[in-house]
Amino acid sequence: MTNDEVLEIFRRTGALLEGHFILRSGLRSRQFFQCARALEHLPDVEQLGAALAGKIRHLKPATILSPAMGGLVIGQEVARQLGCRFVFVEKEDGKLVLRRGFKFSTDEPVVIVEDVVTKGGRVRETMDIADSHGVRTLGVAMIIDRSNGEVDLRVPTFSLLPIRVEAFEPDQLPDDLAAIPAVKPGSN
Numbered sequence: 001m002t003n004d005e006v007l008e009i010f011r012r013t014g015a016l017l018e019g020h021f022i023l024r025s026g027l028r029s030r031q032f033f034q035c036a037r038a039l040e041h042l043p044d045v046e047q048l049g050a051a052l053a054g055k056i057r058h059l060k061p062a063t064i065l066s067p068a069m070g071g072l073v074i075g076q077e078v079a080r081q082l083g084c085r086f087v088f089v090e091k092e093d094g095k096l097v098l099r100r101g102f103k104f105s106t107d108e109p110v111v112i113v114e115d116v117v118t119k120g121g122r123v124r125e126t127m128d129i130a131d132s133h134g135v136r137t138l139g140v141a142m143i144i145d146r147s148n149g150e151v152d153l154r155v156p157t158f159s160l161l162p163i164r165v166e167a168f169e170p171d172q173l174p175d176d177l178a179a180i181p182a183v184k185p186g187s188n
Contacts, residue, residue: 006160006161017031018030020181021182023167028177028182045073052081055141056111062085062110063109067090095125104133110136112130113142124153127154127155139156146167148162
């Protein structure tokens with residue numbers, strides 16, 4: 001799947017937004033990838049999941065691990081495509097935790113799958129949970145890598161669309177962004 005094909009799905013589904021956005025990282029941006037919109041239709045989910053699964057198949061994970069909410073749909077589809085187990089972490093009291101009776105075996109090989117990564121905070125938090133359970137994280141896969149490959153996650157990373165999207169500290173906004181209200185369309 002090419003970068004243009006991925007962008008076409010985001011444009012066609014209205015998932016590539018333009019304006020003034022507050023990212024989960026706290027940074028501000030003119031563009032926002034609302035993956036939930038790109039993943040509304042199962043043929044798109046299947047296409048994106050197959051492409052992402054193709055990038056990590058050689059790692060041979062036993063389990064796909066995703067942070068909720070963003071990684072749920074794509075993580076489950078990647079697991080389905082690879083024929084392996086799917087587990088997720090979710091927020092409890094403002095931080096990610098492993099719940100619902102999910103268990104790992106010692107040294108279980110996992111790949112973490114997320115929708116969008118900017119600074120990698122949620123992925124790192126998920127990796128810390130995996131580490132605390134003795135899991136072996138083989139890599140991280142994502143649909144959109146907003147860092148264009150610059151975020152260091154300590155393991156191999158794979159993305160369908162590595163892209164550099166301008167992001168600004170809230171106190172260092174360019175005039176055009178400062179002039180319009182900021183919105184936070186993603187998850188908290």
